[in-house]
Amino acid sequence: EHWGARVWIPDCVEVWRVAEVTRSYKEGDAVLHLRLEDGSALAYPIESQLPPLCNPDCLSGADDLVALSYLHEPAVLHSLRRRFVEANAIYTYCGVILVAINPYKPLPIYEEEVIYAYSGHEIGDMDPHIFALAEEAYKQMVRFGKNQSLIISGESGAGKTASAKYAMRYFTTVGGCLCDSSMEEKVLASSPLMEAFGNARTTRNDNSSRFGKYIEIGFSQARVTGATIKTYLLEKSRVTFHAKAERNYHIFYQLCASAALPELQGLGLRGAESFHYTCQGQCTAAQSTNDVADLDSTRHAFSLLGTGPARVGRGQAGLVPQGYLSHCPHTSPADKALGLFCMLLGVEASQVMRWLCHRKLVTAGETYLKPLSRQQALDSRDALAKHMYGQVFRWMVSRVNRALRSPEGHRTSIGILDIYGFEMFELNSFEQFCINYANEKLQQLFNLHVFKLEQEEYVTEEIPWVFVDFCDNQPCIELIEGQLGILDLLNEECKMPQGSDGSWAQKLYRTHLSSSHFQKPKTPTDAFVVCHFAGKVEYQCDGFVEKNRDAVPEELVGLLRASKSALLAELFLEEGDGPTSLQSRRSSGPRMAGRPSRRSLPSSQKSKKSISSQVWGGEKNVCWPRTTGVVKILRAYTPAVGLEERISPSFISSVEVRGPSQLLVDTSHLFPVHLPFTTSPLHLDELRIPDALNLAFLVRL
Ligand SMILES: Nc1ncnc2c1ncn2[C@@H]1O[C@H](COP(=O)(O)OP(=O)(O)OP(=O)(O)O)[C@@H](O)[C@H]1O
Known part of the structure; x- marks a missing residue:
């Protein structure tokens, strides 16, 4: 009966x-006899499972993946690829999820007429x-x-920010103010x-957002x-380090x-x-960026938002001193760069x-006062620059x-x-840990909407249903944020003057080695x-304690x-309960690893909120209102490894790795088959229904 069936082989x-x-x-047969598309024969060894079956041609390319009879990884990838390559269909x-593939070229599908059509x-x-979403x-x-x-989630360059902007444009157009x-x-x-202020050129994206955001339109x-x-x-x-071929934040350039x-004279730019x-x-100079024209747009936006030109000038002036700061330590108080820095900030050079x-x-x-080594002074300088930028x-x-x-509030x-996706580099540090923790929380939300609510709907509609045990990530979240969890132990370590990465690691091993979601590598x-x-991610402990403390010398902040300068005072006085910031979010690799610190903590640091405790704005619950109704999800993918590359095997494997596969494996336990409605009857061959669904009566019909 398998004769003639088409299958996917790796x-x-x-x-x-x-x-x-x-x-x-x-x-029990050891091999499956196959013919490849080029006509050659292949004896395919069968290890544990038969290869996945192909969908009938009429189904692949459907605009909803759940319409596929066979819902597995190759089927999904083939469908996405067909739609993208044959019809430029990026969505x-x-x-409940919309999958988007970045086309890397303008498509005529975002005009105002299209908004009104939807x-x-x-x-x-x-x-x-x-x-539509x-x-x-x-x-x-x-x-x-x-x-x-x-x-909206997805890897860097996948089109998250672009999608968020299209959505904002939709709301402002259909809901004119x-x-x-x-x-x-x-x-x-x-x-x-x-x-x-928040985007920069990276090797993956000339305009990469280096922060996550939640925009609430009232x-x-x-x-x-x-x-x-x-x-x-x-x-x-x-602010203090960027890799080759990358840039600092656009505003500097x-x-x-x-x-x-004229208004920027006197700043020593x-x-x-x-x-x-x-x-x-x-x-x-980034290839696709015109910095002079972009400053015009920045200033225009400042004016539109009611921040008058004088304040704009001063706001920008707040950034300039940081450039001079980079020349500063271990120079004399008479140094020109230091002089400019202090003059612009209205502070004393000797201090x-x-x-x-x-x-x-x-x-x-x-x-008592302890002289710092050159490296420590450089670290102090960098900490101050990062802190200043964070405040700006x-x-x-x-x-x-x-x-x-x-003025009148909203109903x-x-x-x-719009938040970056899961990160897994060769070397992973505190930054990846925070991002992946945020993504665990998002996944939990996915689970809630994809499984819990979906199953509740079956119950409401009285569909006979055995509840599916979906892949619940609560134990992993508990390992991270629970009592004596990874973060709890880290925060405790940060409070101790002698706290170090090594002693924190030992505490982790002592507490969590028996946890199914925790391992000690060799x-x-x-x-x-x-x-x-x-997936499994190995994190290097080096630098966690220092980065989580996010310490800036208190005396410098005091200065x-x-x-x-009224603006400076305003910037630094407002400190304390600001937005979440992470000192060095994506710096993988040893170059950014913080040195373990054995010094006493300045007293002000002891009460400061650690960075990890701010990942979700200090709350353990996700950041949007609890009253939120339907949540729509957009998962963006990029076919680009080099920006010029379009759909290719490497794209396929990138979707495969970070893609909806686990989700699909799990959703396939739900009610995946939405049979196509057609006026002409489908041929029996086209109607392949998974046995698990027990819809044999339909085949008999
Ligand atoms: N729907 C689209 N149509 C055409 N081009 C797009 C689309 N989405 C994204 N792009 C292109 O891809 C580039 C990268 O997209 P975007 O900046 O939105 O990615 P991102 O996922 O927000 O990346 P990052 O996480 O690095 O900020 C955009 O500058 C734009 O040129």
Whole structure:
């Protein structure tokens, strides 16, 4: 009966290849006789399982993956590939999830007419699209008065930010503003501003967001009334270090490229190649970026958001001193760069030198100054620069929020969460740990919506149903955030003056070795493995304690707080309960690993919130309102390894690794087959129904 069936077999080049079964197969046979598409014969050894079956041609390429009779990895990849290559169809549904593939070229599918074409339609009426998701969220909100969220996740360069912007444009277009007609313009203007301060060129994306964000658009009577932006995990390490072919934040280059502007005179601006913090990547001019024109957009956005030109100038001036800071330590107080830095900040050079090169130590009843080594002074300088940038970013976000606040409040809202995906590098550190923890929490939300709510619907609709035990990641979350969990032990270690990565690692081993989601690798260095939902990740303990403390010499911060510049004082006084930031988010590898510290903690550090405790804004619950109704999810993928590369085996394997496969494996236990509705009867061969579904009566019909 297997004769003539088509199957997928693994292939090291193509990832999966199609083959036809040429002889019937009996249980226990060691090989399956196949013919490949080029006509050659293959005796395929059968180890534990038969190869997955191909779907009938009429089904592959369907716009919802759950319409596939056989729902497995090769079927999904083949369907996505067919749609993308043959029809430029970048969107495909996978149940409640919209899968997007970055086309890396402009497609004529985002114009205003398209928005209006989707407006008012049901999700299944039109082709899969981000606008269909946005319309669904909007409609549900209007109809039932419930808050909605769109979650957008995916790897760097996959198109998350682009998708978030399309969704925002959809909402501001269909929900034209109620009272302040410029509000929709302001909501859209927040993007270039956030991008100037929070985006940078990386090797994967010329305009990569180095922070996560949650934008909540407020509505009253179906009209946009305002918005709020929350940011997460800003990559502050980029301020002082970026790799070759990458850049620091765009705003630095925009300012340097526009040094000749009259309002920027007196700041001592020069080309970006002359500052250590902006020249490390040796590509101060990004190919696809026009820094001068972009500064115009940044300034225009500032003006639209009601931050007058004078403040704009001063706001930018707040950034310039950091350039000089990079020249600072171990120079004399008479040094020109240091002089400019202090002049712009309104602080005293001798004081800055003192606290860059010394550390105050407080022991029982005694206080003394300890000179720092050159490396320690450089670390102090970098810590200060990162801290300053974090404050500038925070200030900018609070200005944007002030401008987007609606005077009359809002009744309902739609939130858009744009957050980086799961990370797994050769060397993984604290940054990957925080990101992966955030992703575990997101996965839990996926589980809730994909399984729990779906199964509840079956019960409501009285479909006979045996509950599926889906892959619940609660034990892994418990390992991370529970009592005496990884974070608890880390936070405890950070509070101890002698706390170190090594002693924390020992405590981890003592507490968690018996946990099914925790492992101790055989490597000689201190490391631990967490079995995440997406795979096992080995984390190097080196630097966790220091990075989690996020310590900045308190005396330097004190100097800035006392600055004569009103803006500076404002920036540093507002400190304390700001948005979440992560000192060095994606710096994999030893270059960024922090040195273990054996020094006494400045007293102010002891009460400071650790970074890890801020991953979800200090809460253990996810960041969107508990009243949120339907959550729509968009998973973005990029076919790009080099930006020019399009669909290829490497794309296939990237989707395979980070893709919806686990989700599909799990969803296939649900009710995966939505039989196509056609007026002409399907041929029996086209109607392949998994045995597990026990729909034999349909075949008999
Ligand atoms: N739907 C789309 N149509 C055309 N081009 C797109 C689309 N989505 C993304 N792109 C292109 O891909 C680039 C990268 O997209 P985007 O910046 O949104 O990625 P991202 O997932 O937010 O990456 P990161 O995590 O690095 O910020 C964009 O600058 C744009 O050129």
